[in-house]
Amino acid sequence: MSASMIFGAQNVSWPLLPSLILVPVATVLVLLVLPKSRPDYLKVVALAGTSVTGALSAYLLWAFNKSDGGLQFVVREAWVEDLGLQWFLAVDGISLFLVVLTGLLFPVTILATDPHHDHKPYYIWLTLLMAGTMGVFMALDMLLFFVFFEVVLVPMYFLIGGWGHGNRVYAALKFFIFTMAGSALMLVALVSTAVLTARSTGNPLTFDVVELAQTQTLGRTAEILIFLAFALGFAVKVPLFPLHTWLPDAHTEAPTAGSVILAGVMLKLGAYGYIRFGLYLFPNAAHSLAWLFLTLAVVGIVYGAVVATMQTDLKRLVAYSSVAHMGFIILGIFAFNSLALQGAVIQMVNHGLSTGALFILVGWIYERRHTREISALGGLQRSAPLFAGIFTLVMLSSIGLPGLNGFVGEFLILIGAFQTVQWFAVVATTGVILAALYLLWAFQRVFHGTPDGENAKMADLRVSELFSIVPLLALIVFLGIYPKPVLERIEPAVNQLLAHVEANVQELDQQEPEAPPVPAGVQQLTEALEGTETGGEGE
């Protein structure tokens, strides 16, 4: 591919991407020297640092060239030449919005939540987490990516363990061990990729994702094994069924900020990983194993929703809803269809907005009522009508109501997946029914009915709280009605990626990933439907 794809348009004359990492790092340094006795200063500094980063990410969005599907704002310096390590940062239409989402969610979280104790380390970990998250979405050197991937882990571990609820130590450890197990495999995989590629090409060792993706010299078995190793690490992060059980524990025990960032940003690391290190780096393996991930995704959609329905803890319910929602995103990625992949990318943003907002709202309920047990709550719409109204809006976004953000992504994923992997899309569509079931049932139990005792006295939203969540609400509505600014930036990158896949997968054109066995009754129906397409098989 051409150099323009690698370097893209040089949109700005100064290193914008590094500053997205360095500003939070600098903020951490300032926080380190502040006295821990002044939580107000600490909060202001953390808020300022993350807001500046957020503003920079917004500038990035503005300066981004929307007609270019390649990498932009490329920063590429040799770092450790013996290792082939580069300081290689860039964004394309796929990672752009994850960077912007990170830039948005951190300041909102800091504004909307309060640690209540040990403010100094709390803000330090949170701000450091932002630096790591930014890095992981921009790094295009595998080793650099890995470093950021690990860096992200530590602050989150401490946030859950230090500021969490109840069983926080168990949850933090579970989160840590799950992710570590995944990343250990990933380290082996990325080293193998680099070494095997270097051996077969004779070129010096490199971890450069773009270069490795262009080379494609791995043998089939090696590619599949390495891809699986990567995939396992990402499967934990997403999380895919059956590797999801760390998620309800981590989400439930984590402080609100932890849950928001975990669900809003960090789960996307897995999905993003599948795109960048699956489809892009190992197109053949990803394509031949698509059936596996499609199956797990669809199982996750239905299973996550069913298990969510029966949860008695509101936060745990939201956590399981993430399992279902992330299943849609994985379905969109492995459908190998432009619409579905665009849907998956925009859905990552949507899920970050709506689930982030849901966790903030559940956190506020907990602060007021000191419980998350659905059975202990009730009738809150009477005592806190504004709260209920905003919860309704966010819930509807999560349900995927047309006119709100969640629908656009879900619909594109499903309509795209239907074109290539029909039956997976059909099963996934049942998730639409289930999402309404578990959220409306929970809403009824928490907000409808007649409030008694503490519930009758629950305070409505404060102006400051309203102020902190309004950015999320505004985007939920805006992206539902006018997703064009996002979609038009995603589309070129997605099409470029799929063209790359097509060029590297020999038998892609007509072959569909294996579908599950079709019930006899509908066989006839399918044949009728596919009558126009059978011609391609013989080639």
Added chain:
Amino acid sequence: MLEAAWLIPALPLTGFLLLVLFGRKLAEPVAGWLATAMMAASFVATVVVFLGLSGREPADRFFLQTIFTWVPAGSFQVDIGFLVDPLSITMSLFITGIGTLIHLYSIGYMHGDPNFSKFFLYLNLFAASMLLLVLGDNLLLTFLGWEGVGLCSYFLISFWFTSDSNASAGKKAFVTNRVGDFGFMLAMFLLFREIGSIRYADIIVGAPGLAIGAATTITLLMLLAATAKSAQIPLFVWLPDAMAGPTPVSALIHAATMVTSGVYLLVRLNPVLGAAEAWSVTLIAWVGALTALAAALAAVVQTDIKKVLAYSTISQLGYLFMAVGVGAYVPAMFHMITHAFFKALLFLGSGSVIHGLDDEQDMRRMGGLAKLMPITAGTFIVGWLAIAGVPPFSGFWSKDEILLYVFDQSPLLWFVGLVTALLTAFYMTRQVILTFFGRQRFFDAHESEIQAAFVTKLEVVNQGFGEARTAVDTSKLAIEKAASDVAKREEGVVTAQLALEEATLAVSGSSPEAEGHEKLVKALNKASKGVPKAESVLTKALAKATEAHQGLQAAEAALVDTAAARRGIEDQRLAAPEVATHPTALSPKPDVSGFEDAMPQSYRDRQEYHPHESPWTMTLPLVVLAGLAFAGGLLNLPFAKNLKFLETWLEPSLFGNERHIGVTTGTKWILAVIAIAVALVAIAAAFAVYLRARRSPASLERSEFGLAVSYDEAIANVAGGPGKRGFDVAAMFDRTVVDGAVNAVPTAVRSAAGWIRLLQPGLVRSYGVMVVLGTGAVTLLLLRSLFL
């Protein structure tokens, strides 16, 4: 003029936004008037567009207006844009027209509700969504409206959310409709794959080229969607529960507009239906026919004034499905419009009754209201004659048209429709008689109140009985005590007499001169006094004993009396006036004169209540709708081609897919006469039963008629029983099996490799420290290589 199309949905949407922003600050009537004004303006805009459209040549009556691109994703491009054609404008006209009337009505109906402005906020949002549904130029925008109306329906059914049953009803409506959405979405996916677009313009062009299998599948999927929204078998179960919402909502959403959108969708997609296998379209007709019949049967046995109308709506929507299923799109639209008129009228009328009757919804407690609510009664009667199919009221013309087309396809289908018509006339007559004629039963004691009165009375008498029993016990104790006292006193007398004898003997035995004689005489004197003293004490004790015996007698008598009184009340209770479970106009008033003082507060409050006619904001819409329900037939009179305005008007939207029937004029007349005869017979039968009590209603209102209700209950039982248990099993599986396996791994590792414990002290922080150290080491390594 056509350029005003965007205003049609934009005006109520503006009303919604204004109410979101300022609703809390607006005083009660203002919010309602704002919303009503927005609807009225939207109606005006629709009329303007209608005039613009009718000014064009018939073939040119299509106008596309694009506002902006909504979802642009490569090959998939969908706009926020409007398709203005005869079909969408016909829908918009009655939606905005009836919508305005119902908004106006609600100002009166919702008077005094603490969430007054919120009600109008939802109502405006509903209207905007409904208009987007019909005006959208693509399936996705229709789907947005489709979901929007569903959402407003959810909000408004559970509007009085503090009651759990209302909240459940709202949820049930939304979730059931989501099942239909599943079909809608898959149909869109399939259309996009086959035609490459989901814009109506492309679908209309591409549908004739569809593979027959694809067209059939799309038809079936859209049928699933339509059965949810338009409450047909198997997904009708949410509509009867939806009556939990305020009555204007039932009229607007659950009778006139939203529930017709399933039919609209099928009519809109007539080119696809035209390309599908014939059996799949016939299936639509049969779904409609069976629903119409089952719901009409259920309506016969309902006692709630709104539930009758709910099942009636399901039944009438069944007619629309029958019509669509035989390709009678124009009759379907015709009956949709007349039904919107008369059913909105009937619902608003029932709302007026409920409003004037202190929220009473049970027809068994109505009757005789014609005198108290003349406007409500008069307009309701117009609605009744319209739905019963009595000429020249509107419902006759439109229903007859459907039956005619159905007959052309299948006499069996026609027969089902005819039986349904018979039932319709019967249950509506029953409703009118029970509500407006006969004796006023509103003030009558309810069965539960009579029972409560006896409970009160029994409580009083039981208290007396208990007291008497205690008195008996007390007297018995007193008798015992008195008896022992008497015995003791008798002993005292004996002792005194013995002492006297002893003293007498001692005195007589000693010489008077002897020393101590005087002492003995003194003792004798004393002893002789002691005897009468002891005797008088004994007398007193005896008197007390007698008294105690008398007390016991009295107490026992009281006990017998109260027991008798209790029996009396029990007898009275057995003979208590029966409150008719199946009342007719002649059912007697239950006589409570014997125990009126014991009647509960609810009964006494009701005696103070004055049933009244509703305010003008409510009666004006009734009068207007009554006019429309009467004259709506003028839209499409069958006598001559040039009287069929609706047919001519809709023709461009149907692309020649309208069925052409070959029925002779003679047959038409015969069918019409049969239909009229059936309606009159049913009305006469209902008069005989409910007005003249010639036959007991109980023998007619058979429980088997409630098949549709039993089906609803069965679904609820399956969902709440095995369904919920299945979900529970999944949650349990996740906790024990999936998570259990995860937790078992470290346990196994730890026990297998004890020496690793040296590295794993089990302290969480130490893991963290190790990670930090590790990361630090790597970072150091990197930094060193960078700088050295």
